[in-house]
Amino acid sequence: MDEPGAPRRQRWQEVLVLAVVVAEAITQLVVVTSPYEPWRAALTLVLGTALLLRHRHWRWLLPVLLVLNAAVMALSVLIIVVYSFATRSHHRLLTLLVAALAVAAGAVPSLLWVGAGPYMGITGLVVSTLIVAASAATGMYTSTRRALLAQLQKRAEQAESGRAAAEEQARRAERTRIAREMHDIVAHKISLVALQAGALEVNPNLERSQVQQSAGLIRQTATTALSELREVLGVLRGDGEEAPLAPQPTWEDVRRLVATSQDAGISVDLFDFIDDPVPDQLARTAYRVVQEGLTNIHKHALHTKARVALIGEPGIELVIEVSNVLPKGFTTDLPGARMGLSGIETRVTHAGGTITSGPTDDGRFEVRAVIPWPTAT
Structure with missing residues (x-):
């Protein structure tokens, strides 16, 4: 040679x-x-x-x-x-x-x-x-x-060769990021739609007002999901440079998530011990954690009792706990993307925090995130 x-x-x-x-x-x-x-x-x-x-x-x-x-x-x-x-x-x-x-x-x-x-x-x-x-x-x-x-x-x-490898890696990372955004935006609301439609299916004797209320909730949830999905697809197509990649939730949206699940028939209690204003960036991370936790409850633990706990103060940390009683024999036909927990783990880690998930000693399944809460300057 x-x-x-x-x-x-x-x-x-x-x-x-x-x-x-x-x-x-x-x-x-x-x-x-x-x-x-x-x-x-x-x-x-x-x-x-x-x-x-x-x-x-x-x-x-x-x-x-x-x-x-x-x-x-x-x-x-x-x-x-x-x-x-x-x-x-x-x-x-x-x-x-x-x-x-x-x-x-x-x-x-x-x-x-x-x-x-x-x-x-x-x-x-x-x-x-x-x-x-x-x-x-x-x-x-x-x-x-x-x-x-x-x-x-x-x-x-x-x-x-290195540039080609870097470009391919960037494309893969971008595809993964977009998939996670799509999951975060759509999965929660679609699971609510499926849950509400299932309630109508198994309860044919509901009063007209109850049917109208459930149908209105389904329409509202589906419309919101469609609007958010359109925003993401618009960014992918390049329909406007200033369109956000995903909805930008605030701390009030975190509380609203729990209320929406309660309206859908989920037995979930909210323990909110937050009195100080939460920064938007921290609120978005908390929103995704609560959203993913409730989405999994909608899919896999529908008939169990759940709770969401929000604890923390500026200068220390924000603790988010989403848990439910472990179901016995319950199955679901809703498909799973198998990347929701991975996605929020990436978000929490990027924010400097830690996240754990799994069964607890008291018979519950818990998702617990601890995120640093910087002091306002």
């Missing part, structure tokens, strides 16, 4: 390498300065052909080609080998050692063998050093640039 930023094999580069090597071999044949030129040209072609294997075996092939090139002093082979090694090696010390080997392979023969090439003595050493230094520097620059581009591309891909 190729390393990030490693050179990729391209056909035009291979053709260019062969063309340059063949051109130098032809030059060696045309400019004949010794009887060894044909032999040098043939070996130059062999070394040039071997360069085509540099992508797979560069670690050992390129140094070997440098040593063999000392016999022919092919300038094109020298430059290509040094440049190719520098672009592939990530170890600068190893690149410098190969560059030193290239200088030796290119200069030493000119110092020992007179007539071995176009450069002689010290001049050949200086020229070989300059050529090797330029090739190695260019190769190291290319390698660094390729590695930097590969790293930037990888970071961009990771950022894109």
